[in-house]
Amino acid sequence: MIMEKERLLIVEYGKKMSTSGLSRGTAGNISIFDKDQGLMAISPSGVGYFETEPEDVVIMKLDGTIVDGKRKPSSEYGLHAGFYKAKAAEGCLSVVHTHSDYATTLACMGEPLQAVHYVIATAGTHEIPLCPYTTFGTPELAEMAVAACNDGQAVLLANHGLVAFGVTLAKAFNLAGNLESLAKTQWQCMCAGKMNVLTKEQIDAVKVRFQTYGQTKPAAGTTNSY
Numbered sequence: 001m002i003m004e005k006e007r008l009l010i011v012e013y014g015k016k017m018s019t020s021g022l023s024r025g026t027a028g029n030i031s032i033f034d035k036d037q038g039l040m041a042i043s044p045s046g047v048g049y050f051e052t053e054p055e056d057v058v059i060m061k062l063d064g065t066i067v068d069g070k071r072k073p074s075s076e077y078g079l080h081a082g083f084y085k086a087k088a089a090e091g092c093l094s095v096v097h098t099h100s101d102y103a104t105t106l107a108c109m110g111e112p113l114q115a116v117h118y119v120i121a122t123a124g125t126h127e128i129p130l131c132p133y134t135t136f137g138t139p140e141l142a143e144m145a146v147a148a149c150n151d152g153q154a155v156l157l158a159n160h161g162l163v164a165f166g167v168t169l170a171k172a173f174n175l176a177g178n179l180e181s182l183a184k185t186q187w188q189c190m191c192a193g194k195m196n197v198l199t200k201e202q203i204d205a206v207k208v209r210f211q212t213y214g215q216t217k218p219a220a221g222t223t224n225s226y
């Protein structure tokens, strides 16, 4: 079975999509791109995440040709392929698309995701833009979503949902979760009628801070400054 590791990851993270609340039923889809082979592994269309087996995951080229798989691919395979074509060189090797509650609420309000909390820096930017509405599963949506995405790793799709990407499925999935939390916070701020939005400079400072956050190994001879 080709791309077995990627198929297993898609099955595993599909279940996480459901249990984390990022997705209900068969909404949303996930994929991983193998840049060397030029192939993506993508979740099948209309199969529940807990019913998906590794052999249900579809392996396809970015032009839409199915290389292996007995199922139909996700109806948004063109959206996933569009991001790999445009952004694989920038580290877009996995795409997570959700209809998660709060991100979708903002997308339905016509609002971009703003820097109401510094966690937006995990997307590498200070604002997650909003792609104008067009019909799901169309080449136009793929094209418009890629074009709307600025220097960050995510975009909201008007009246639809969220696309987040990363170098691994784990990173893309975590980013989708962070942005759903951020969307909830922004929505709450909007309901309360007050919102302090951080500046691009403040978010740039967070991005620098993130480079040494967590279990990173300090360079030899350096000491922690706090």
Ligand SMILES: [Zn+2]
Pocket: 028, 076, 097, 098, 099, 136, 160, 161
């Ligand atoms: Zn969708």
